[in-house]
Amino acid sequence: MYHLKNFLGDKFERVRSIIDNEYSQMNEYVNLIGSANYAFPSVLEAMNTPFNLNPSEGSRGNRYFPLCDGIDSLEAMAEEMLLKLFHCNGYSSNIEAYSGTQANQIVYQAVLKPNDAVVIMAPNAGGHVSHYHYLNTFCNIYTYSVNEMDEIDYEAIEILCKKNHPRLLIAGASSYPRNIDYIKLSEICQKYNTLLLADISHTAIYIVANRHVSPFGYADFVTFTTHKTTRGIRGGIVMCKEEYISKINRATFPIVQGAPKFNEVLAKTIMLAELDLININEYVDRILKISSSFVNIFKEHDLKLYTNGSDSHLILVDLRESSFTGKEAEELLLKQHILVNRNQLPNDRRSANITSGIRIGILTLATLNMPEKEYNQLASLIASTIRQRRIIDCTLACEIIKPYKIIL
Numbered sequence: 001m002y003h004l005k006n007f008l009g010d011k012f013e014r015v016r017s018i019i020d021n022e023y024s025q026m027n028e029y030v031n032l033i034g035s036a037n038y039a040f041p042s043v044l045e046a047m048n049t050p051f052n053l054n055p056s057e058g059s060r061g062n063r064y065f066p067l068c069d070g071i072d073s074l075e076a077m078a079e080e081m082l083l084k085l086f087h088c089n090g091y092s093s094n095i096e097a098y099s100g101t102q103a104n105q106i107v108y109q110a111v112l113k114p115n116d117a118v119v120i121m122a123p124n125a126g127g128h129v130s131h132y133h134y135l136n137t138f139c140n141i142y143t144y145s146v147n148e149m150d151e152i153d154y155e156a157i158e159i160l161c162k163k164n165h166p167r168l169l170i171a172g173a174s175s176y177p178r179n180i181d182y183i184k185l186s187e188i189c190q191k192y193n194t195l196l197l198a199d200i201s202h203t204a205i206y207i208v209a210n211r212h213v214s215p216f217g218y219a220d221f222v223t224f225t226t227h228k229t230t231r232g233i234r235g236g237i238v239m240c241k242e243e244y245i246s247k248i249n250r251a252t253f254p255i256v257q258g259a260p261k262f263n264e265v266l267a268k269t270i271m272l273a274e275l276d277l278i279n280i281n282e283y284v285d286r287i288l289k290i291s292s293s294f295v296n297i298f299k300e301h302d303l304k305l306y307t308n309g310s311d312s313h314l315i316l317v318d319l320r321e322s323s324f325t326g327k328e329a330e331e332l333l334l335k336q337h338i339l340v341n342r343n344q345l346p347n348d349r350r351s352a353n354i355t356s357g358i359r360i361g362i363l364t365l366a367t368l369n370m371p372e373k374e375y376n377q378l379a380s381l382i383a384s385t386i387r388q389r390r391i392i393d394c395t396l397a398c399e400i401i402k403p404y405k406i407i408l
């Protein structure tokens with residue numbers, strides 16, 4: 001067996017110490033970054049297989065290199081599993097996107113022209129920054145936010161569509177913790193001849209388990225990252241109504257990307273096989289139970305939450321009316337071995353580097369199957385830290401996470 005550490009030896013001491021440090025951090029910090037989750041071990045193993053060897057350009061069934069039957073079969077199998085998982089038909093897929101951002105860029109490339117109007121969720125309301133910053137380079141973008149109840153403002157979306165007749169409407173967020181009504185959005189899109197892209201990066205598993213409204217049957221395009229709720233590698237998947245698949249394939253290669261990374265294609269297929277095997281309802285129940293315990297404990301400590309709660313693994317503490325900032329909270333929690341990230345909220349008076357919000361995600365705790373007593377202790381520690389603006393306990397989180405070393 002090949003040992004990376006032996007290879008690195010003394011020659012690459014600096015790289016070696018960075019790797020060692022990374023392992024220690026994994027075992028000593030509770031990772032509550034909103035998008036963090038532990039991949040299935042089988043998925044990680046798939047990355048280190050002969051599929052890393054072959055470069056082969058083209059798309060499924062139309063490659064420019066020999067010996068691609070295996071990879072084409074994997075992609076066909078993955079598509080079958082995707083349709084089964086999401087209980088849908090009439091959709092095709094391309095699972096080659098290197099990342100979530102590229103999955104979306106593939107859709108943009110397939111359907112948008114310079115100066116087209118596009119309606120997206122404002123980044124400070126929860127929309128992903130890449131939607132905004134990439135599209136801003138060649139399209140006219142119009143952003144929507146939330147209403148006074150912190151719900152997505154569907155009326156404002158309709159007004160934007162009526163005025164600007166966008167070519168594309170994007171729904172799906174990285175820091176909006178609520179269910180999104182894709183049916184309502186699709187009705188708006190139909191009225192104004194607008195295509196609908198559902199970016200379900202943070203919500204794929206809830207859609208599989210029928211806990212969130214499904215975009216399938218409504219959205220023209222559905223994209224998602226594979227490393228969050230679905231426990232895959234860091235990568236993207238594009239699904240589209242069948243009529244768009246040749247445009248999507250052409251945009252994927254050779255426009256947005258070069259040769260597909262076949263070890264990643266294998267890893268995504270293995271992820272789908274794992275999802276076919278596990279009890280997804282049980283996993284989703286666990287996520288939602290932990291999330292609602294966090295929400296309750298935060299409320300008991302009188303913390304204000306963006307949208308006043310959560311329908312997912314994400315919880316956003318709202319510090320807009322406080323003199324305490326997201327950055328300060330992040331730093332205090334880090335000193336107590338808890339990783340979270342600062343996050344802007346609607347009408348935030350603070351910069352993206354300081355912010356008036358903290359985003360907390362509890363996927364890792366659900367994957368570890370952490371007992372209630374332990375995750376409640378973590379929630380109380382976070383709430384007390386933010387409430388009292390001081391370090392409460394520097395060892396608790398570290399003690400809680402250390403015994404889980406075994407699964408990493």
Ligand SMILES: Cc1ncc(COP(=O)(O)O)c(C=O)c1O
Pocket residue numbers: 035098099100101102128130172173174199200201202225234235236
């Ligand atoms: C909703 C959403 N879309 C896109 C992305 C971008 O994914 P990636 O980091 O793989 O490019 C993210 C990342 O967290 C996301 O939350």
